[in-house]
Amino acid sequence: MSIAQLITIKDIARELNISVSTVSRALRDAYDVNPDTKSKVLKKAAELQYRPNYNARGLSQGKTHNIGIVLPFITNYYFSTVITGIQKTAYMHGYNIILFVSDDSPDREIDILRALSLSSLDGILISTCCDSAEHIREIADHGIPVVFFDRTGNINGSKVMQDDYNGAYEATLHLIRQGYKNIAHIAGPKGQRFTENRLNGYKDAFKVHGFPLREEWIIHSGFSQECGQRDTSQLLELSEKPDAIFAVNDRKAIGAMLALKEKNIAIGREVGVVGFTNDPISSLISPTLTTVAEPAFEIGCISCELLLKHLHTGMKEPQEVILPGELIVRESTQRS
Numbered sequence: 001m002s003i004a005q006l007i008t009i010k011d012i013a014r015e016l017n018i019s020v021s022t023v024s025r026a027l028r029d030a031y032d033v034n035p036d037t038k039s040k041v042l043k044k045a046a047e048l049q050y051r052p053n054y055n056a057r058g059l060s061q062g063k064t065h066n067i068g069i070v071l072p073f074i075t076n077y078y079f080s081t082v083i084t085g086i087q088k089t090a091y092m093h094g095y096n097i098i099l100f101v102s103d104d105s106p107d108r109e110i111d112i113l114r115a116l117s118l119s120s121l122d123g124i125l126i127s128t129c130c131d132s133a134e135h136i137r138e139i140a141d142h143g144i145p146v147v148f149f150d151r152t153g154n155i156n157g158s159k160v161m162q163d164d165y166n167g168a169y170e171a172t173l174h175l176i177r178q179g180y181k182n183i184a185h186i187a188g189p190k191g192q193r194f195t196e197n198r199l200n201g202y203k204d205a206f207k208v209h210g211f212p213l214r215e216e217w218i219i220h221s222g223f224s225q226e227c228g229q230r231d232t233s234q235l236l237e238l239s240e241k242p243d244a245i246f247a248v249n250d251r252k253a254i255g256a257m258l259a260l261k262e263k264n265i266a267i268g269r270e271v272g273v274v275g276f277t278n279d280p281i282s283s284l285i286s287p288t289l290t291t292v293a294e295p296a297f298e299i300g301c302i303s304c305e306l307l308l309k310h311l312h313t314g315m316k317e318p319q320e321v322i323l324p325g326e327l328i329v330r331e332s333t334q335r336s
Contacts, residue, residue: 007050015044063122065095067307070112070126072104072151076251077279078296079127082149085300086125093308095122104223106130118142123307127151131191145310149303152193158310158318160303164194167292167325168201171246171274174290176209178333180244180272184217186231186256188248195220198248198276217242228255236263243271244333250275250282250291257285257332272333276325287331295323 009023016023018037026033026041033041044050067090073079083099090097098121102109106129113124113135123145126136133155140146140157152159175183185202188195199218206213216238221227228247232255235242247253253275257267265271267287275282278293302321309315 007048009050011048012041012044012050015048016040064120066098066121067095067304068098068100068116068121068124070100070102070109070124070128072102072127072129074099074101077281078150078249078277078294081296082127082300082303085297085302086304087300089301089304089308095308102129104129110135113139118144123147123311125149125303125307128153128155129192145307147303147307147310149299150194154191154193156318158306158320160299160306160321161194161323162294162299163322163324164197165201165204167276167294167327168198168246169205170201170325170327171276171290171292172202172205173208174327174329175244175246175272175274175333176205176211178244178272178335180333180335181211182214182217182240182242183211183244183246184219184235184242185246186228186235186248186252187218187220188223190220195248202246214240223249223251225251225255225258228252229259230255232256232259236260236265244273245271246274248276250277250279250289253289253291253332254281254285257287257289267332268334269336272335274333278326278328282328283330287334290330290333291328293326293328295325298323 009020013020013023022033022037023041026038027045069083069086071079074083087097100112102112109128109130121144124139125147127150128148129151130153133153136146136155146157148155148157148159150161152161172183185199187199203213217235219231219234221231228251232245245256247256253273256273260267260271267273273289275289275291278291282289282291306319
């Protein structure tokens with residue numbers, strides 16, 4: 001155990017010759033503490049390397065200073081970046097994070113939430129892979145605040161997400177402006193809100209330009225590279241083949257590119273490809289991938305801030321935050 005862990009508010013009070021209650025109020029930024037006294041307390045706390053004992057405080061306040069994060073994956077760029085944003089914000093406010101991974105399985109997500117020890121968590125951040133919300137409502141009914149991020153489902157509650165609709169609209173519009181006319185969409189699973197929003201952005205770009213929409217050019221499946229490869233192989237079997245593909249994410253877009261390369265189809269010149277995420281690999285592969293950059297780090301920070309707002313203010317009304325994406329044009333949509 002380090003010296004910093006042994007320092008208590010009694011030590012600070014003794015050093016400054018003031019009461020323990022005054023030190024406690026100063027550290028909590030209470031309104032009834034003289035500003036000069038508060039400054040001296042904070043300076044002495046830093047000098048002595050004081051660290052709050054959250055376990056003790058939790059016992060007295062009914063708080064654990066632990067936040068649970070439930071998400072489909074931790075191995076891909078997007079979610080690892082979201083976690084970084086959550087972690088930074090949580091640690092700044094004295095909270096620890098505990099990760100739970102659903103492996104993109106609704107059954108697994110339900111099992112995780114129903115097995116949670118709610119007394120060990122103050123709140124939950126979740127990117128849900130479920131259509132139904134009963135298992136999440138059970139958590140909220142126990143008084144545990146829940147904030148959704150990225151995959152929010154059709155569920156009532158506070159949410160932080162990127163602007164999926166406009167990102168998809170701009171991606172499809174970019175392909176149209178590049179001269180592509182037969183644009184397919186390899187989408188995510190049905191029922192996910194962001195899957196539907198990206199599909200609607202794609203469809204509305206068609207409507208604005210009077211392009212006919214062909215249902216056989218829209219394929220719903222999973223989010224993996226393998227799904228993108230299979231979807232594209234299916235599209236290439238059609239009698240009327242697409243000349244461009246908008247993928248629901250970069251992993252599926254890369255799968256599409258692999259399928260095109262297997263058929264010796266020139267990416268960009270013959271078939272354009274656009275993804276969604278801006279995974280670092282999108283600028284490393286050849287040709288480089290045009291994509292819509294998602295503000296993953298900011299989503300993590302803001303979703304955690306919103307959860308802390310629920311925790312600290314007792315706010316009950318759900319809030320929704322939508323952050324814009326950015327189209328990044330690269331080689332995969334260059335026709336010349």
